[in-house]
Amino acid sequence: MAKNVAQKLIASHLVEGGMRSGEEIGLKIDQTLTQDATGTLVMLEFEALGIPRVRTELSAQYVDHNLFQEDFKNPDDHLFLRSACKKFGLWYSRPGNGVSHPVHMERFGVPGKTLLGSDSHTCAAGSLGMLAIGAGGLEVAMAMAGEPFHIKMPKIWGVKLVGELPDWVSAKDVILEMLRRHDVDGGIGKIIEYYGPGLMALSAMDRHVIANMGAELGATATVFPSDEAVKEFLKSQGRGDAWREILADENAAYDEHAEINLSELEPLIALPSSPGNVVPVREVAGREIYQSYIGSSANPGLRDFAIAAFIVDGKQVHDRVSFDVNPTSRQILENMIELGILGKLIRAGARLHQAGCGGCIGMGQAPATGRISLRTVPRNFPGRSGTKEDRVYLCSPETAAASALAGVITDPRMLDMAYPRFKEPETNRLNTGMLVPPASEGAPYELEKGPNIKPLPTLEPLPDQLEGPVLLKVADDISTDGIMPAGAKALPLRSNIPELSKFAFSQIDETYYARAMGCQKRGSFIVGGANYGQGSSREHAALGLRYLGLKAVLAKSFARIHLQNLSNFGILPLTFVDPEDCKKIAQGDVLSIPDVRNAIRKGNRVRVINLTKNETYETEHPMTPRQVEMALAGSLINLVRQKRLNLSRNN
Incomplete structure (x- = not known):
């Protein structure tokens, strides 16, 4: 029987149940991902299970959310997580190394593997042909202990991409089009699998943008094939031997169908305060903005920063606009420096922040009260920015950069310049020094718990009434x-x-x-x-x-x-x-x-x-x-x- 990519990934990891929609299944998990905002609790839960060491092929802990060190709490958590990684056998990504999702894609993502993460945007790794799913921390702790991950068998929603993106339209507009059509609950109970000739012009990092925000559709996961684009990406990361081809079989069937003609798309924008509140940029053009923000796990690639840099090159952003640039990994920041991308952004007035999640989760870069903030982040829920009365719009780097120059929301097609092109380098300047490998098994390590690390609450059984x-x-x-x-x-x-x-x-x-x-x-x-x-x-x-x-x-x-x-x-x-x-x-x-x-x-x-x-x-x-x-x-x-x-x- 012909299988699509999602079915192949599930079948190769199925350990309990049958692949019938709605039936609970158990999946073997190859890799896990935790970040510091959820990871401290995961490590406490793993400790409570009494398992001496992780039983996955690879588990990685990232410090990307709580980077501010205003007092002892965040630094204490960092030391605790480092000690937990040493004790339990995880990779440790140090503070400032970058956002978990692009770093994991750069260094650890492997086509055909399963990844379970205590972050809803773990689904971004589906861009590499992985089955990557976000889950609660306790489920991730169980997977680290070698237990299957249980979920109701999702429907597989095939989305055929045809055509080619026009100038000034990019991957962010593809996922915004999905949200415009299907809103924030359109993917519930489904794995979204993209296929078709339109994939030919989408790089692995373009696919990351789309897969990342599958979470905003409520989807269980987003899956792309592992094809030549994935091969090129892994080769550029010095990991070409990790690639293997995973394609849908000819005549593979899907439970549901949709089609997007990329050639017909235009710049889109999500209005406050939901990722599903999407309209064409031209409909809201002219609204005054306070902030334009480039970066986050939803637009993490070198290309996303480069396009913005080329747009503002030789110009100055509007003096009312806070032009915030949030590099997504230390490696991407180094490549921005080497290629002259960072200099263009800084010269144009950009405010540079450290590699991490930053303003995306309200950790700094909060906008002014009631003023419009354009962001290339995945979410604009009320108050998430750190300002209770925020007005956050979600858009592409093209729209964000064009609007930063004008001081108002601007359709980038209106710029008086040719659409800038950027070709990903065949080889990148790699940075692996900020990743600390697991300690050897049996090495004596104690957990370092500061005063902010508290035991899990006692939870009583369900009473009769x-x-x-x-x-x-x-x-x-x-x-x-x-x-x-x-x-x-x-x-x-x-x-x-x-x-x-x-x-x-x-x-x-x-x-x-x-x-x-x-x-x-x-x-x-x-x-x-x-x-x-x-x-x-x-x-x-x-x-x-x-x-x-x-x-x-x-x-x-x-x-x-x-x-x-x-x-x-x-x-x-x-x-x-x-x-x-x-x-x-x-x-x-x-x-x-x-x-x-x-x-x-x-x-x-x-x-x-x-x-x-x-x-x-x-x-x-x-x-x-x-x-x-x-x-x-x-x-x-x-x-x-x-x-x-x-x-x-x-x-």
Whole structure:
């Protein structure tokens, strides 16, 4: 039977279940990726599992989010992560070496391998012909321990690319076109596989741009074939021997189909405050801007900086505009210097920042209040930039650079110049010195835990009955940024759940924390709309709320990663059988779920009683039998510990 690329990758790693849409499967994981905002918790979880060393082919820990060292917290985390890498056998990417996704692509990505990362944009590695999936940190810790990764078998969505991109249109416009058509939930439950003659003109780094923002569609993964473009990229990184060809079979079938004629695309832009709010740049041209930002995991390639440099070469950006350049890796920064790209940007007025995530996750470079910030980043959720009343637009490097010169949103096709061309060098100036290899097995290393590293909270098993108030009711598409924000204040507390929990829902309701602490022991509920928990993979948006007493979330539907994170930490995810029931519940209503343990054991229907209004609602839990066991135990960690204890007793 003919197979597409995604099916080949899944079939070669399938260890549990069958490849039938919606059935839970288990996949062998070859590589894992963690970053510092999520990695500290992953290392604490791995320590709790009691496994002496990672059992993957390769695991890598990057320090790219929490680079500011305003006090002891971030430096303490860096030392802890370094010691954990030494102790547990991971590669360690030092602070300032760059964003995890492009660095992993440069140094470790291998066609045909699986990659699981505690960052939702791990899917970027699909650009190399990998099956790369973002997940909660606890699942990554389990994969590091050699356990399979479990997921419901996705549908494979084939997107055929034809034609060729016109001048002033680039890869960012391709993924923005996908978001314009399908919005932020269009990829839920699907792997997007791009194919067709339009791939011929897309480099591996162009594909990275598209694959990275598959996360914004809600997709499980994005897959490209491993073809000549991938071969050229790996060769340029001095890793040509890692390449192997992986193509879809002739006449391979897909569960769903779409087609994009690249020749018909124009410059696009996502308006505040959703990546799916996309319009042509020409429709909003002329709006005054404060900031233009180049870089991030969504536009990380040398080409993206070079095109911007050629556009501003010999000119000065508008004196009102903060022109922020955020190199994505130390290696790319060195190549920018060697090729004269950086000098052009600096001369034109660019503000240079260190290689890392930076302003993309609100770690500096925050825009002025209520002013427009154009960014080549993947997300523009409210307040993510670090400014609560932000107005962040997502665009290509071409649009960002053209607008920086004019001081207003500018369609780059209106520039009085020929479209600049940039050809990737056949060989790059390589930088491997900032990557610290794993220590030899058996070497004695102790974890270095500063005062900001706190133990995981104790999580009790699910009780027989849940009862408590609805502390908050939120709308559709609430993101994990809205639940547990990023930024310079919250991010340094990722390994300190009691302190981090003080930021829960702070972007939406500053009283939430105090009200939650008031009923922490009794427990509480959240009511949400569709696609609850979209965005980042951060499991803190589940664990932090569990610490505050959250027992269940009632929503119309859940984003994939957050649904798993809720299950991992014993919070019941419940969906309304009748979505209209969502409207009947008000913030402050007291809900009760009697005999809840038996209810989730027997089936997926759960009866919820509104004690305040004397109403009853039928809900369903979307958990698999494996996830039900986690919920009953109170968390996946509790379940694993219990199984290990039972095994030792039997032996």
